[in-house]
Amino acid sequence: KQEVTQIPAALSVPEGENLVLNCSFTDSAIYNLQWFRQDPGKGLTSLLLIQSSQREQTSGRLNASLDKSSGRSTLYIAASQPGDSATYLCAATARGGSEKLVFGKGTKLTVNP
Amino acid sequence: DAGVIQSPRHEVTEMGQEVTLRCKPISGHNSLFWYRQTMMRGLELLIYFNNNVPIDDSGMPEDRFSAKMPNASFSTLKIQPSEPRDSAVYFCASSENYSNQPQHFGDGTRLSIL
Numbered sequence: 001k002q003e004v005t006q007i008p009a010a011l012s013v014p015e016g017e018n019l020v021l022n023c024s025f026t027d028s029a030i031y032n033l034q035w036f037r038q039d040p041g042k043g044l045t046s047l048l049l050i051q052s053s054q055r056e057q058t059s060g061r062l063n064a065s066l067d068k069s070s071g072r073s074t075l076y077i078a079a080s081q082p083g084d085s086a087t088y089l090c091a092a093t094a095r096g097g098s099e100k101l102v103f104g105k106g107t108k109l110t111v112n113p
Numbered sequence: 114d115a116g117v118i119q120s121p122r123h124e125v126t127e128m129g130q131e132v133t134l135r136c137k138p139i140s141g142h143n144s145l146f147w148y149r150q151t152m153m154r155g156l157e158l159l160i161y162f163n164n165n166v167p168i169d170d171s172g173m174p175e176d177r178f179s180a181k182m183p184n185a186s187f188s189t190l191k192i193q194p195s196e197p198r199d200s201a202v203y204f205c206a207s208s209e210n211y212s213n214q215p216q217h218f219g220d221g222t223r224l225s226i227l
Binding site: 031032034036041042043044045046049051089091099100101102103104105106 | 117144146155156157158161163168169204206208213214215216217218219220221
Protein backbone atom coordinates (compact mmCIF):
# COMPACT_ATOMS: atom_id res chain seq x y z
CA LYS A 1 0.00 0.00 0.00
CA GLN A 2 1.39 3.35 -1.05
CA GLU A 3 2.14 5.81 1.77
CA VAL A 4 3.37 9.37 1.24
CA THR A 5 5.13 11.43 3.89
CA GLN A 6 6.06 15.10 3.88
CA ILE A 7 8.49 16.58 6.36
CA PRO A 8 8.46 19.18 7.82
CA ALA A 9 4.78 19.88 8.39
CA ALA A 10 5.49 23.61 8.47
CA LEU A 11 8.31 25.84 7.28
CA SER A 12 8.92 29.57 7.68
CA VAL A 13 11.55 31.42 5.62
CA PRO A 14 12.47 35.02 4.82
CA GLU A 15 11.65 36.41 1.40
CA GLY A 16 14.26 35.73 -1.26
CA GLU A 17 15.49 32.47 0.20
CA ASN A 18 15.80 29.34 -1.93
CA LEU A 19 14.10 26.37 -0.29
CA VAL A 20 13.45 22.66 -0.69
CA LEU A 21 10.33 20.73 0.26
CA ASN A 22 10.63 16.99 0.76
CA CYS A 23 8.34 14.11 -0.10
CA SER A 24 8.90 10.38 0.41
CA PHE A 25 6.85 7.42 -0.77
CA THR A 26 6.97 3.75 0.12
CA ASP A 27 6.11 2.02 -3.17
CA SER A 28 8.46 2.84 -6.04
CA ALA A 29 6.12 1.33 -8.65
CA ILE A 30 4.56 4.66 -9.48
CA TYR A 31 3.24 6.05 -12.78
CA ASN A 32 3.83 9.61 -11.74
CA LEU A 33 4.32 11.98 -8.85
CA GLN A 34 2.54 15.31 -8.64
CA TRP A 35 3.07 18.47 -6.62
CA PHE A 36 0.12 20.69 -5.73
CA ARG A 37 -0.39 23.98 -3.98
CA GLN A 38 -3.37 24.67 -1.71
CA ASP A 39 -4.35 28.14 -0.56
CA PRO A 40 -6.63 28.55 2.49
CA GLY A 41 -10.26 27.81 1.67
CA LYS A 42 -9.38 26.73 -1.85
CA GLY A 43 -8.89 23.57 -3.82
CA LEU A 44 -5.56 22.22 -4.99
CA THR A 45 -3.68 23.71 -7.94
CA SER A 46 -1.43 21.39 -9.92
CA LEU A 47 2.15 22.68 -10.06
CA LEU A 48 4.25 19.92 -11.60
CA LEU A 49 3.77 16.33 -12.73
CA ILE A 50 6.79 14.06 -13.07
CA GLN A 51 6.28 10.86 -15.00
CA SER A 52 8.00 7.72 -13.76
CA SER A 53 10.48 7.83 -16.66
CA GLN A 54 11.52 11.40 -15.86
CA ARG A 55 14.00 12.72 -13.32
CA GLU A 56 12.75 16.28 -13.01
CA GLN A 57 10.33 18.93 -14.21
CA THR A 58 10.65 22.71 -14.16
CA SER A 59 8.13 25.53 -14.26
CA GLY A 60 9.36 29.04 -13.67
CA ARG A 61 10.94 29.25 -10.22
CA LEU A 62 9.85 25.70 -9.39
CA ASN A 63 11.83 22.55 -9.98
CA ALA A 64 10.69 19.09 -8.92
CA SER A 65 12.92 16.03 -8.90
CA LEU A 66 12.11 12.35 -8.65
CA ASP A 67 14.27 9.49 -7.42
CA LYS A 68 12.19 6.32 -7.57
CA SER A 69 14.92 4.06 -6.23
CA SER A 70 15.08 5.97 -2.97
CA GLY A 71 11.37 6.81 -2.89
CA ARG A 72 11.95 10.55 -2.75
CA SER A 73 10.89 13.71 -4.50
CA THR A 74 11.84 17.30 -3.80
CA LEU A 75 10.27 20.60 -4.78
CA TYR A 76 12.78 23.41 -5.10
CA ILE A 77 11.51 27.00 -4.96
CA ALA A 78 13.96 29.67 -6.04
CA ALA A 79 13.92 33.23 -4.74
CA SER A 80 10.83 32.72 -2.58
CA GLN A 81 8.16 35.43 -2.40
CA PRO A 82 5.36 36.12 0.11
CA GLY A 83 2.91 35.01 -2.59
CA ASP A 84 4.43 31.52 -2.40
CA SER A 85 2.93 31.12 1.08
CA ALA A 86 0.58 28.13 0.92
CA THR A 87 0.42 24.44 1.73
CA TYR A 88 2.30 22.25 -0.71
CA LEU A 89 1.18 18.65 -1.17
CA CYS A 90 2.80 15.85 -3.07
CA ALA A 91 0.91 12.85 -4.38
CA ALA A 92 2.12 9.55 -5.80
CA THR A 93 0.10 7.10 -7.82
CA ALA A 94 -0.99 3.94 -6.05
CA ARG A 95 0.18 0.55 -7.25
CA GLY A 96 -2.24 -0.92 -9.76
CA GLY A 97 -3.98 2.35 -10.59
CA SER A 98 -2.35 5.05 -12.66
CA GLU A 99 -5.02 7.61 -11.87
CA LYS A 100 -5.38 6.88 -8.18
CA LEU A 101 -3.31 9.36 -6.16
CA VAL A 102 -2.13 8.99 -2.57
CA PHE A 103 -1.45 12.34 -0.93
CA GLY A 104 0.95 13.44 1.76
CA LYS A 105 -0.40 15.73 4.47
CA GLY A 106 1.50 18.67 3.09
CA THR A 107 4.06 21.25 4.16
CA LYS A 108 2.68 24.64 5.17
CA LEU A 109 5.08 27.26 3.83
CA THR A 110 5.21 30.83 5.11
CA VAL A 111 7.44 33.34 3.32
CA ASN A 112 7.98 36.42 5.45
CA PRO A 113 8.46 39.84 3.80
CA ASP B 114 -12.31 27.68 -18.98
CA ALA B 115 -14.61 27.72 -15.94
CA GLY B 116 -12.73 25.02 -14.07
CA VAL B 117 -14.31 22.37 -11.87
CA ILE B 118 -17.48 23.73 -10.26
CA GLN B 119 -18.76 22.39 -6.95
CA SER B 120 -21.94 23.23 -5.08
CA PRO B 121 -22.80 24.14 -2.44
CA ARG B 122 -19.63 25.79 -1.09
CA HIS B 123 -20.82 25.34 2.48
CA GLU B 124 -23.41 23.00 3.99
CA VAL B 125 -24.52 22.84 7.60
CA THR B 126 -27.11 20.26 8.51
CA GLU B 127 -28.26 18.13 11.38
CA MET B 128 -27.27 14.58 12.00
CA GLY B 129 -29.48 12.10 10.17
CA GLN B 130 -30.26 14.38 7.25
CA GLU B 131 -29.44 13.51 3.65
CA VAL B 132 -26.65 15.53 2.07
CA THR B 133 -26.02 15.84 -1.68
CA LEU B 134 -22.85 17.39 -3.06
CA ARG B 135 -22.61 18.32 -6.72
CA CYS B 136 -19.79 18.61 -9.22
CA LYS B 137 -19.42 19.79 -12.79
CA PRO B 138 -16.08 18.70 -14.28
CA ILE B 139 -14.09 20.59 -16.89
CA SER B 140 -15.57 20.06 -20.33
CA GLY B 141 -13.73 17.35 -22.21
CA HIS B 142 -12.28 15.71 -19.12
CA ASN B 143 -13.07 12.01 -18.92
CA SER B 144 -12.01 11.22 -15.37
CA LEU B 145 -13.68 12.53 -12.23
CA PHE B 146 -12.55 12.10 -8.63
CA TRP B 147 -14.19 12.68 -5.23
CA TYR B 148 -11.89 13.38 -2.26
CA ARG B 149 -12.41 14.12 1.41
CA GLN B 150 -10.00 16.28 3.42
CA THR B 151 -9.73 16.37 7.21
CA MET B 152 -7.03 17.58 9.55
CA MET B 153 -6.50 14.10 10.96
CA ARG B 154 -6.44 12.04 7.79
CA GLY B 155 -5.45 14.56 5.14
CA LEU B 156 -6.78 14.18 1.60
CA GLU B 157 -8.31 10.79 0.80
CA LEU B 158 -9.72 9.50 -2.48
CA LEU B 159 -13.29 8.27 -2.06
CA ILE B 160 -14.19 7.19 -5.59
CA TYR B 161 -13.28 7.90 -9.18
CA PHE B 162 -15.02 7.57 -12.53
CA ASN B 163 -13.70 7.17 -16.04
CA ASN B 164 -16.10 7.87 -18.93
CA ASN B 165 -18.94 8.05 -16.37
CA VAL B 166 -18.21 4.55 -15.05
CA PRO B 167 -17.09 4.04 -11.43
CA ILE B 168 -13.62 2.51 -11.53
CA ASP B 169 -12.57 2.36 -7.88
CA ASP B 170 -14.84 3.00 -4.90
CA SER B 171 -12.64 1.34 -2.31
CA GLY B 172 -12.25 4.65 -0.49
CA MET B 173 -15.96 5.09 0.17
CA PRO B 174 -16.12 4.78 3.95
CA GLU B 175 -19.55 3.19 4.41
CA ASP B 176 -22.75 2.27 2.66
CA ARG B 177 -24.10 5.62 3.75
CA PHE B 178 -21.97 7.14 0.99
CA SER B 179 -22.92 6.84 -2.67
CA ALA B 180 -21.79 8.58 -5.86
CA LYS B 181 -23.23 8.81 -9.33
CA MET B 182 -22.20 10.23 -12.66
CA PRO B 183 -25.25 10.20 -14.93
CA ASN B 184 -23.46 12.05 -17.72
CA ALA B 185 -20.08 13.53 -18.61
CA SER B 186 -20.88 16.94 -17.13
CA PHE B 187 -22.35 16.10 -13.73
CA SER B 188 -21.66 14.01 -10.66
CA THR B 189 -23.15 13.76 -7.18
CA LEU B 190 -21.89 12.46 -3.85
CA LYS B 191 -24.64 11.61 -1.41
CA ILE B 192 -24.48 10.86 2.30
CA GLN B 193 -27.56 9.31 3.86
CA PRO B 194 -27.95 9.45 6.80
CA SER B 195 -25.25 11.95 7.70
CA GLU B 196 -23.24 11.75 10.94
CA PRO B 197 -21.03 14.33 12.74
CA ARG B 198 -17.88 12.39 11.77
CA ASP B 199 -18.68 13.08 8.12
CA SER B 200 -17.80 16.73 8.69
CA ALA B 201 -14.95 17.57 6.30
CA VAL B 202 -14.15 19.41 3.09
CA TYR B 203 -15.15 17.39 0.05
CA PHE B 204 -13.34 18.05 -3.22
CA CYS B 205 -14.15 17.07 -6.75
CA ALA B 206 -11.39 16.91 -9.38
CA SER B 207 -11.25 16.04 -13.06
CA SER B 208 -8.56 15.15 -15.57
CA GLU B 209 -8.19 14.32 -19.22
CA ASN B 210 -8.25 10.65 -20.19
CA TYR B 211 -6.01 8.70 -19.13
CA SER B 212 -3.02 8.54 -16.81
CA ASN B 213 -0.22 11.06 -16.50
CA GLN B 214 -2.50 14.06 -16.74
CA PRO B 215 -2.75 16.52 -13.87
CA GLN B 216 -5.94 16.63 -11.84
CA HIS B 217 -7.84 19.92 -11.64
CA PHE B 218 -9.66 20.57 -8.38
CA GLY B 219 -12.79 22.49 -7.51
CA ASP B 220 -12.88 24.80 -4.48
CA GLY B 221 -14.60 22.17 -2.36
CA THR B 222 -17.71 21.88 -0.21
CA ARG B 223 -17.21 22.48 3.50
CA LEU B 224 -19.65 20.14 5.23
CA SER B 225 -20.61 20.45 8.89
CA ILE B 226 -22.91 17.88 10.46
CA LEU B 227 -24.26 18.99 13.82
